Amino acid sequence: MNRPLRIAIVGAGPAGMYAAGHLLEGAGGTWLDGRLQRLVNRPVEVDMFERLPVPWGLLRHGVAPDHPDKKQVQQVYEDIAARPGFRYFGNVELGVHIHAGELAEWYDAVIHAVGASGDSALGIPGEYLPGSLSAREFVAWYNGHPDYRDLAVDLSAERVVIVGNGNVAMDVARILSQSPDALAKTDIATHALEALRHSRAREVVLLGRRAHVHGAFNNPELEELGELPGVDIVVDTGGLDGTHESLQGLTDTATLRKITTLQRLAERQPKEHPRRIVLRFLSSPVQVLGEGRVQGVKVARNRLERDEAGQWRALSTGEVQQLDCGLVMRAIGFFGQPLPGLPFDAVRGVVPSEEGRVLQGGQVLPGHYVTGWIKRGPRGIIGTNKKCARDTVRSLLTDADAGRLPTAGTLDAAAVENRIRERQPDYVSQSEWLRLDDAERRAGRLEGRPRMKLTRVEEMLAAAHPPQG
Ligand SMILES: Cc1cc2nc3c(=O)[nH]c(=O)nc-3n(C[C@H](O)[C@H](O)[C@H](O)COP(=O)(O)OP(=O)(O)OC[C@H]3O[C@@H](n4cnc5c(N)ncnc54)[C@H](O)[C@@H]3O)c2cc1C
Secondary structure (H helix, E strand, C coil), rough: CCCCCCEEEECCCHHHHHHHHHHHHHHHCCCHHHHHHHHHCCCEEEEEEEEECCCHHHHHCCCCCHHHHHHHHHHHHHHHHHCCCCEEEEEEECCCCCCCCHHHHHCCEEEEEECEEEEECCCCCCCCCCCEEEEHHHHHHHCCCHHHCCCCCCCCEEEEEEEECCCHHHHHHHHHHHHHHHHHCCCCCHHHHHHHHHCCCCCEEEECCCCCCHCCCCHHHHHHHHHHCEEEECCCCCCCCCCHHHCCCCCCCCHHHHHHHHHHHCCCCCCCCCEEEEEECCCCEEECCCCCCCCCCEEEEEHHHHCCCCCCCEEEEEEEEEEECEEEEEEECEEECCCCCCCCCCCCEECCEEEEEEEEEEEEEEEEEEHHHHHHHCCCCCCCCHHHHHHHHHHHHHHCCCCCCCCCCCCCCCHHHHHHHHHCCCCCCHHHHHHHHHHHHHHHHHCCCCCCCCCCHHHHHHHHHHCCC
């Protein structure tokens, strides 16, 4: 029989898992084009390396806890992980325990699927005062990411300001505004639930740089805000009456739907509910204010002007208003981080690539591939990563078929396992992850929740590893 094609994947988020799925499905020879049939009939083995003990990336640590339906895709990843040829090495970090160059020697090829773990910056004074966080950090905190377990989240002031109005901003506004009793039925991290129970935040203000028509949210997320029990929605209506130039001649149905929802929400009479969410438009923060910690934000009123390409851009009118608040969150986008040993495009925050093949100085770096947010930038829903991973796997298998992979992989499965055990004795195997998963689900069942997430690496390792002796 042919020697197996051995692939390392770094990052067990959606993109990495879909890549594994395509590779292991390809072994059946069913989905790739005819030219690759011969190759895919060769057995494929995938070793998945993940820096956390737990897999699934932003599906676990990004997707909002009150959206359990979106988390059902986890079953797909569990099925992929159960396929013959798949191995999981959790708690193993590229750049710490393993390195890109050596993976390319040990394996026939490496797929990097590490996501985007940094933030875009506002570039305004006071941006990094205590009490000014990125939405990425806050989301990771309420979802129980161990790196953010001890994040200082001060919910003692009445107003929270969120910069940005995309779906992540909507998630954050919902989590801050809804009843903790409703959240108690979800898999939200217990430390976050406790903090939210004591929250004094009564008003969440979302600042959109441009007009209503440019709101980055999707309509279902907007409608969901309007349905939150005990929460008034206040919409800044300037330019929403249909007379603003940016609304003229609009035909895009998704945008028209959002405008209709905004109009409906704007017409609703506030009911003096205990909490409210304020959607402001044409508003940009120009300074985060405070002595030693956040006490407010200076917000400029914008106007719209068309640029040379005919696109609307926001320009300050010079009118500035101060909003008192105790917490400011930047929800203006994630940004990829460089990986040791790999090229990086610092402008786009991605590893440069062409059809999934990593490029160094414009040339293909043989044996290295990318998929997911580190390839495309932080855009797209979970499903987008499936096609993205498929394109990358197609390139990889095409290269394997054409003899363009640089080495034949110097370590077999047993040798890799020995090497990883030497480097990281506390790695978490697939069966150990299943143990941990089972412990979380069992603890959740006792509380009427889908799972009780473990939020410290030590707790995760204790649940994963069988007791000694
Ligand atoms: C707040 C938020 C909410 C979202 N909600 C939804 C939603 O409701 N529905 C939807 O369809 N999409 C949603 N998305 C989008 C979706 O989460 C992304 O499309 C998807 O997670 C991107 O997948 P990825 O695998 O590229 O990155 P990630 O999910 O970030 O996975 C990357 C993985 O790589 C690991 N890693 C990083 N560095 C290393 C290293 N050096 N060594 C080893 N491992 C490493 C990480 O720990 C992580 O597990 C949301 C995104 C965010 C940010």
